[in-house]
Amino acid sequence: MNILxxxxxxxCSLYPVRILRSEKHNITGFWFNPNIHPYEEYSFxxxxxxxLAGELKFEVRxxxxxxxxxxxxxxxLPDTILFDVRSSGFNIPPFPERCRACYQLRLENTARQAQKGGFDAFSTTLLISPYQDFEQIVSAGKQLADKYNVEFHLRDYRPHFREAMTLAKELGLYRQRYCGCIFSKEERNKKKEVDSRKGKSL
Known part of the structure:
Protein backbone atom coordinates (compact mmCIF):
# COMPACT_ATOMS: atom_id res chain seq x y z
CA MET A 1 0.00 0.00 0.00
CA ASN A 2 1.26 3.50 -0.85
CA ILE A 3 0.78 5.65 2.24
CA LEU A 4 1.24 9.40 2.66
CA CYS A 12 7.33 10.48 16.50
CA SER A 13 8.09 9.23 12.99
CA LEU A 14 10.65 6.61 14.05
CA TYR A 15 8.33 3.74 14.91
CA PRO A 16 5.49 4.40 12.45
CA VAL A 17 8.01 4.42 9.60
CA ARG A 18 9.75 1.31 10.94
CA ILE A 19 6.50 -0.63 11.43
CA LEU A 20 4.91 0.37 8.14
CA ARG A 21 8.08 -0.50 6.26
CA SER A 22 8.26 -3.89 7.98
CA GLU A 23 4.75 -4.54 6.67
CA LYS A 24 6.00 -3.78 3.14
CA HIS A 25 4.09 -0.52 2.71
CA ASN A 26 5.59 2.22 0.58
CA ILE A 27 5.92 5.29 2.79
CA THR A 28 6.16 8.91 1.75
CA GLY A 29 6.42 11.43 4.56
CA PHE A 30 4.55 14.72 4.50
CA TRP A 31 5.59 17.77 6.53
CA PHE A 32 2.82 20.29 7.13
CA ASN A 33 2.75 21.85 10.61
CA PRO A 34 1.75 25.53 10.61
CA ASN A 35 0.91 25.25 14.31
CA ILE A 36 4.57 25.17 15.38
CA HIS A 37 5.86 28.39 16.97
CA PRO A 38 8.24 30.21 17.14
CA TYR A 39 10.23 30.05 13.90
CA GLU A 40 13.34 28.79 15.69
CA GLU A 41 11.37 25.83 17.05
CA TYR A 42 9.86 25.20 13.62
CA SER A 43 13.34 25.13 12.09
CA PHE A 44 14.75 22.77 14.73
CA LEU A 52 16.43 11.51 9.86
CA ALA A 53 14.88 11.12 6.42
CA GLY A 54 18.35 11.19 4.92
CA GLU A 55 19.66 8.59 7.35
CA LEU A 56 16.69 6.24 6.96
CA LYS A 57 16.40 6.96 3.25
CA PHE A 58 12.72 7.69 2.94
CA GLU A 59 11.11 10.43 0.88
CA VAL A 60 9.44 13.37 2.57
CA ARG A 61 7.40 16.02 0.81
CA LEU A 77 -7.04 35.30 16.11
CA PRO A 78 -4.68 38.01 14.78
CA ASP A 79 -1.00 37.24 14.37
CA THR A 80 -0.20 39.98 16.90
CA ILE A 81 -0.98 37.39 19.57
CA LEU A 82 2.37 35.79 18.71
CA PHE A 83 4.16 38.71 20.37
CA ASP A 84 2.33 38.64 23.70
CA VAL A 85 -0.14 35.83 24.21
CA ARG A 86 -0.62 36.56 27.93
CA SER A 87 -1.88 40.12 27.60
CA SER A 88 -3.73 39.61 24.32
CA GLY A 89 -7.12 39.46 26.04
CA PHE A 90 -8.36 36.69 23.75
CA ASN A 91 -10.09 33.62 25.07
CA ILE A 92 -8.18 30.57 23.89
CA PRO A 93 -9.87 27.16 24.05
CA PRO A 94 -8.00 24.90 26.48
CA PHE A 95 -6.49 21.52 25.68
CA PRO A 96 -7.89 19.29 24.26
CA GLU A 97 -10.74 21.34 22.76
CA ARG A 98 -8.48 23.62 20.71
CA CYS A 99 -6.59 20.62 19.30
CA ARG A 100 -9.57 19.46 17.27
CA ALA A 101 -9.16 22.28 14.75
CA CYS A 102 -5.40 21.74 14.60
CA TYR A 103 -5.78 18.03 13.83
CA GLN A 104 -8.39 18.89 11.22
CA LEU A 105 -6.13 21.43 9.51
CA ARG A 106 -3.09 19.17 9.28
CA LEU A 107 -4.92 15.97 8.41
CA GLU A 108 -7.13 17.62 5.81
CA ASN A 109 -4.09 18.96 4.01
CA THR A 110 -2.58 15.46 4.15
CA ALA A 111 -5.73 13.78 2.86
CA ARG A 112 -5.99 16.31 0.04
CA GLN A 113 -2.39 15.71 -1.00
CA ALA A 114 -2.90 11.95 -0.78
CA GLN A 115 -5.86 12.19 -3.12
CA LYS A 116 -3.98 14.41 -5.58
CA GLY A 117 -0.94 12.15 -5.47
CA GLY A 118 -2.86 8.94 -6.06
CA PHE A 119 -1.95 7.39 -2.70
CA ASP A 120 -3.89 4.42 -1.36
CA ALA A 121 -4.07 5.86 2.15
CA PHE A 122 -2.92 8.59 4.50
CA SER A 123 -1.97 8.53 8.16
CA THR A 124 -0.13 10.54 10.80
CA THR A 125 2.66 10.07 13.31
CA LEU A 126 0.50 11.89 15.86
CA LEU A 127 -0.97 8.45 16.56
CA ILE A 128 2.11 7.48 18.60
CA SER A 129 1.92 10.18 21.26
CA PRO A 130 0.06 9.56 24.52
CA TYR A 131 -0.02 13.35 24.92
CA GLN A 132 -2.28 13.78 21.90
CA ASP A 133 -6.03 13.16 21.83
CA PHE A 134 -6.11 9.81 20.04
CA GLU A 135 -9.89 9.71 19.65
CA GLN A 136 -10.04 13.16 18.08
CA ILE A 137 -7.30 12.26 15.62
CA VAL A 138 -9.08 9.05 14.62
CA SER A 139 -12.39 10.86 14.25
CA ALA A 140 -10.86 13.52 11.99
CA GLY A 141 -9.01 10.89 9.96
CA LYS A 142 -12.12 8.83 9.30
CA GLN A 143 -14.18 11.87 8.39
CA LEU A 144 -11.54 13.07 5.92
CA ALA A 145 -11.17 9.59 4.46
CA ASP A 146 -14.83 9.75 3.47
CA LYS A 147 -14.51 13.31 2.18
CA TYR A 148 -11.49 12.64 -0.05
CA ASN A 149 -12.15 8.97 -0.81
CA VAL A 150 -8.72 7.94 0.48
CA GLU A 151 -8.32 5.37 3.26
CA PHE A 152 -7.19 6.54 6.68
CA HIS A 153 -4.60 3.99 7.79
CA LEU A 154 -5.30 3.61 11.49
CA ARG A 155 -2.77 2.14 13.88
CA ASP A 156 -2.27 2.67 17.60
CA TYR A 157 1.48 3.22 17.96
CA ARG A 158 1.26 4.50 21.54
CA PRO A 159 2.72 1.33 23.13
CA HIS A 160 5.97 2.16 21.28
CA PHE A 161 6.21 5.77 22.45
CA ARG A 162 8.80 5.28 25.20
CA GLU A 163 10.97 3.10 22.98
CA ALA A 164 10.77 5.75 20.27
CA MET A 165 11.88 8.52 22.62
CA THR A 166 14.77 6.41 23.89
CA LEU A 167 15.86 5.72 20.32
CA ALA A 168 15.51 9.40 19.41
CA LYS A 169 17.86 10.28 22.26
CA GLU A 170 20.37 7.67 21.14
CA LEU A 171 20.25 9.05 17.60
CA GLY A 172 20.74 12.60 18.85
CA LEU A 173 17.50 13.87 17.34
CA TYR A 174 16.06 17.17 18.47
CA ARG A 175 13.51 16.50 21.20
CA GLN A 176 10.96 19.23 21.78
CA ARG A 177 9.56 20.14 25.19
CA TYR A 178 6.03 21.14 24.19
CA CYS A 179 3.48 20.13 21.58
CA GLY A 180 4.23 22.94 19.17
CA CYS A 181 1.68 25.74 19.22
CA ILE A 182 2.08 29.03 21.04
CA PHE A 183 -0.63 28.03 23.50
CA SER A 184 1.01 24.76 24.53
CA LYS A 185 4.28 26.66 24.93
CA GLU A 186 2.58 29.19 27.18
CA GLU A 187 0.96 26.44 29.24
CA ARG A 188 4.36 24.83 29.73
CA ASN A 189 5.88 28.16 30.80
CA LYS A 190 3.10 28.76 33.32
CA LYS A 191 3.55 25.28 34.76
CA LYS A 192 7.29 25.90 35.16
CA GLU A 193 6.55 29.15 37.00
CA VAL A 194 4.08 27.44 39.34
CA ASP A 195 6.51 24.60 40.02
CA SER A 196 9.28 27.11 40.68
CA ARG A 197 7.16 29.01 43.20
CA LYS A 198 6.23 25.77 44.93
CA GLY A 199 9.89 24.84 45.16
CA LYS A 200 10.82 28.17 46.73
CA SER A 201 8.05 27.87 49.31
CA LEU A 202 9.32 24.53 50.61
Missing part, protein backbone atom coordinates in the same frame (compact mmCIF):
# COMPACT_ATOMS: atom_id res chain seq x y z
CA UNK A 5 2.33 9.79 6.28
CA UNK A 6 1.88 13.16 7.93
CA UNK A 7 4.91 13.72 10.16
CA UNK A 8 4.65 16.00 13.18
CA UNK A 9 8.32 15.57 14.19
CA UNK A 10 11.28 13.27 13.68
CA UNK A 11 10.92 11.54 17.07
CA UNK A 45 12.00 20.23 14.11
CA UNK A 46 12.15 20.55 10.34
CA UNK A 47 15.94 20.16 10.23
CA UNK A 48 15.77 17.15 12.54
CA UNK A 49 13.29 15.45 10.22
CA UNK A 50 15.41 16.20 7.15
CA UNK A 51 18.39 14.63 8.85
CA UNK A 62 7.83 19.33 2.58
CA UNK A 63 5.43 22.21 2.82
CA UNK A 64 8.42 24.17 4.04
CA UNK A 65 6.70 27.35 5.05
CA UNK A 66 6.45 28.91 8.48
CA UNK A 67 2.81 29.99 8.40
CA UNK A 68 1.37 30.66 11.88
CA UNK A 69 -1.32 32.91 10.36
CA UNK A 70 -2.94 29.86 8.80
CA UNK A 71 -3.08 28.15 12.19
CA UNK A 72 -4.30 31.22 14.11
CA UNK A 73 -6.93 31.87 11.46
CA UNK A 74 -8.81 28.77 12.61
CA UNK A 75 -9.52 30.55 15.90
CA UNK A 76 -10.09 33.97 14.30
Missing amino acids: LHICCSN RLDSLKR YTDEYAPKEYLGMYN
Whole structure:
Protein backbone atom coordinates (compact mmCIF):
# COMPACT_ATOMS: atom_id res chain seq x y z
CA MET A 1 0.00 0.00 0.00
CA ASN A 2 1.26 3.50 -0.85
CA ILE A 3 0.78 5.65 2.24
CA LEU A 4 1.24 9.40 2.66
CA LEU A 5 2.33 9.79 6.28
CA HIS A 6 1.88 13.16 7.93
CA ILE A 7 4.91 13.72 10.16
CA CYS A 8 4.65 16.00 13.18
CA CYS A 9 8.32 15.57 14.19
CA SER A 10 11.28 13.27 13.68
CA ASN A 11 10.92 11.54 17.07
CA CYS A 12 7.33 10.48 16.50
CA SER A 13 8.09 9.23 12.99
CA LEU A 14 10.65 6.61 14.05
CA TYR A 15 8.33 3.74 14.91
CA PRO A 16 5.49 4.40 12.45
CA VAL A 17 8.01 4.42 9.60
CA ARG A 18 9.75 1.31 10.94
CA ILE A 19 6.50 -0.63 11.43
CA LEU A 20 4.91 0.37 8.14
CA ARG A 21 8.08 -0.50 6.26
CA SER A 22 8.26 -3.89 7.98
CA GLU A 23 4.75 -4.54 6.67
CA LYS A 24 6.00 -3.78 3.14
CA HIS A 25 4.09 -0.52 2.71
CA ASN A 26 5.59 2.22 0.58
CA ILE A 27 5.92 5.29 2.79
CA THR A 28 6.16 8.91 1.75
CA GLY A 29 6.42 11.43 4.56
CA PHE A 30 4.55 14.72 4.50
CA TRP A 31 5.59 17.77 6.53
CA PHE A 32 2.82 20.29 7.13
CA ASN A 33 2.75 21.85 10.61
CA PRO A 34 1.75 25.53 10.61
CA ASN A 35 0.91 25.25 14.31
CA ILE A 36 4.57 25.17 15.38
CA HIS A 37 5.86 28.39 16.97
CA PRO A 38 8.24 30.21 17.14
CA TYR A 39 10.23 30.05 13.90
CA GLU A 40 13.34 28.79 15.69
CA GLU A 41 11.37 25.83 17.05
CA TYR A 42 9.86 25.20 13.62
CA SER A 43 13.34 25.13 12.09
CA PHE A 44 14.75 22.77 14.73
CA ARG A 45 12.00 20.23 14.11
CA LEU A 46 12.15 20.55 10.34
CA ASP A 47 15.94 20.16 10.23
CA SER A 48 15.77 17.15 12.54
CA LEU A 49 13.29 15.45 10.22
CA LYS A 50 15.41 16.20 7.15
CA ARG A 51 18.39 14.63 8.85
CA LEU A 52 16.43 11.51 9.86
CA ALA A 53 14.88 11.12 6.42
CA GLY A 54 18.35 11.19 4.92
CA GLU A 55 19.66 8.59 7.35
CA LEU A 56 16.69 6.24 6.96
CA LYS A 57 16.40 6.96 3.25
CA PHE A 58 12.72 7.69 2.94
CA GLU A 59 11.11 10.43 0.88
CA VAL A 60 9.44 13.37 2.57
CA ARG A 61 7.40 16.02 0.81
CA TYR A 62 7.83 19.33 2.58
CA THR A 63 5.43 22.21 2.82
CA ASP A 64 8.42 24.17 4.04
CA GLU A 65 6.70 27.35 5.05
CA TYR A 66 6.45 28.91 8.48
CA ALA A 67 2.81 29.99 8.40
CA PRO A 68 1.37 30.66 11.88
CA LYS A 69 -1.32 32.91 10.36
CA GLU A 70 -2.94 29.86 8.80
CA TYR A 71 -3.08 28.15 12.19
CA LEU A 72 -4.30 31.22 14.11
CA GLY A 73 -6.93 31.87 11.46
CA MET A 74 -8.81 28.77 12.61
CA TYR A 75 -9.52 30.55 15.90
CA ASN A 76 -10.09 33.97 14.30
CA LEU A 77 -7.04 35.30 16.11
CA PRO A 78 -4.68 38.01 14.78
CA ASP A 79 -1.00 37.24 14.37
CA THR A 80 -0.20 39.98 16.90
CA ILE A 81 -0.98 37.39 19.57
CA LEU A 82 2.37 35.79 18.71
CA PHE A 83 4.16 38.71 20.37
CA ASP A 84 2.33 38.64 23.70
CA VAL A 85 -0.14 35.83 24.21
CA ARG A 86 -0.62 36.56 27.93
CA SER A 87 -1.88 40.12 27.60
CA SER A 88 -3.73 39.61 24.32
CA GLY A 89 -7.12 39.46 26.04
CA PHE A 90 -8.36 36.69 23.75
CA ASN A 91 -10.09 33.62 25.07
CA ILE A 92 -8.18 30.57 23.89
CA PRO A 93 -9.87 27.16 24.05
CA PRO A 94 -8.00 24.90 26.48
CA PHE A 95 -6.49 21.52 25.68
CA PRO A 96 -7.89 19.29 24.26
CA GLU A 97 -10.74 21.34 22.76
CA ARG A 98 -8.48 23.62 20.71
CA CYS A 99 -6.59 20.62 19.30
CA ARG A 100 -9.57 19.46 17.27
CA ALA A 101 -9.16 22.28 14.75
CA CYS A 102 -5.40 21.74 14.60
CA TYR A 103 -5.78 18.03 13.83
CA GLN A 104 -8.39 18.89 11.22
CA LEU A 105 -6.13 21.43 9.51
CA ARG A 106 -3.09 19.17 9.28
CA LEU A 107 -4.92 15.97 8.41
CA GLU A 108 -7.13 17.62 5.81
CA ASN A 109 -4.09 18.96 4.01
CA THR A 110 -2.58 15.46 4.15
CA ALA A 111 -5.73 13.78 2.86
CA ARG A 112 -5.99 16.31 0.04
CA GLN A 113 -2.39 15.71 -1.00
CA ALA A 114 -2.90 11.95 -0.78
CA GLN A 115 -5.86 12.19 -3.12
CA LYS A 116 -3.98 14.41 -5.58
CA GLY A 117 -0.94 12.15 -5.47
CA GLY A 118 -2.86 8.94 -6.06
CA PHE A 119 -1.95 7.39 -2.70
CA ASP A 120 -3.89 4.42 -1.36
CA ALA A 121 -4.07 5.86 2.15
CA PHE A 122 -2.92 8.59 4.50
CA SER A 123 -1.97 8.53 8.16
CA THR A 124 -0.13 10.54 10.80
CA THR A 125 2.66 10.07 13.31
CA LEU A 126 0.50 11.89 15.86
CA LEU A 127 -0.97 8.45 16.56
CA ILE A 128 2.11 7.48 18.60
CA SER A 129 1.92 10.18 21.26
CA PRO A 130 0.06 9.56 24.52
CA TYR A 131 -0.02 13.35 24.92
CA GLN A 132 -2.28 13.78 21.90
CA ASP A 133 -6.03 13.16 21.83
CA PHE A 134 -6.11 9.81 20.04
CA GLU A 135 -9.89 9.71 19.65
CA GLN A 136 -10.04 13.16 18.08
CA ILE A 137 -7.30 12.26 15.62
CA VAL A 138 -9.08 9.05 14.62
CA SER A 139 -12.39 10.86 14.25
CA ALA A 140 -10.86 13.52 11.99
CA GLY A 141 -9.01 10.89 9.96
CA LYS A 142 -12.12 8.83 9.30
CA GLN A 143 -14.18 11.87 8.39
CA LEU A 144 -11.54 13.07 5.92
CA ALA A 145 -11.17 9.59 4.46
CA ASP A 146 -14.83 9.75 3.47
CA LYS A 147 -14.51 13.31 2.18
CA TYR A 148 -11.49 12.64 -0.05
CA ASN A 149 -12.15 8.97 -0.81
CA VAL A 150 -8.72 7.94 0.48
CA GLU A 151 -8.32 5.37 3.26
CA PHE A 152 -7.19 6.54 6.68
CA HIS A 153 -4.60 3.99 7.79
CA LEU A 154 -5.30 3.61 11.49
CA ARG A 155 -2.77 2.14 13.88
CA ASP A 156 -2.27 2.67 17.60
CA TYR A 157 1.48 3.22 17.96
CA ARG A 158 1.26 4.50 21.54
CA PRO A 159 2.72 1.33 23.13
CA HIS A 160 5.97 2.16 21.28
CA PHE A 161 6.21 5.77 22.45
CA ARG A 162 8.80 5.28 25.20
CA GLU A 163 10.97 3.10 22.98
CA ALA A 164 10.77 5.75 20.27
CA MET A 165 11.88 8.52 22.62
CA THR A 166 14.77 6.41 23.89
CA LEU A 167 15.86 5.72 20.32
CA ALA A 168 15.51 9.40 19.41
CA LYS A 169 17.86 10.28 22.26
CA GLU A 170 20.37 7.67 21.14
CA LEU A 171 20.25 9.05 17.60
CA GLY A 172 20.74 12.60 18.85
CA LEU A 173 17.50 13.87 17.34
CA TYR A 174 16.06 17.17 18.47
CA ARG A 175 13.51 16.50 21.20
CA GLN A 176 10.96 19.23 21.78
CA ARG A 177 9.56 20.14 25.19
CA TYR A 178 6.03 21.14 24.19
CA CYS A 179 3.48 20.13 21.58
CA GLY A 180 4.23 22.94 19.17
CA CYS A 181 1.68 25.74 19.22
CA ILE A 182 2.08 29.03 21.04
CA PHE A 183 -0.63 28.03 23.50
CA SER A 184 1.01 24.76 24.53
CA LYS A 185 4.28 26.66 24.93
CA GLU A 186 2.58 29.19 27.18
CA GLU A 187 0.96 26.44 29.24
CA ARG A 188 4.36 24.83 29.73
CA ASN A 189 5.88 28.16 30.80
CA LYS A 190 3.10 28.76 33.32
CA LYS A 191 3.55 25.28 34.76
CA LYS A 192 7.29 25.90 35.16
CA GLU A 193 6.55 29.15 37.00
CA VAL A 194 4.08 27.44 39.34
CA ASP A 195 6.51 24.60 40.02
CA SER A 196 9.28 27.11 40.68
CA ARG A 197 7.16 29.01 43.20
CA LYS A 198 6.23 25.77 44.93
CA GLY A 199 9.89 24.84 45.16
CA LYS A 200 10.82 28.17 46.73
CA SER A 201 8.05 27.87 49.31
CA LEU A 202 9.32 24.53 50.61
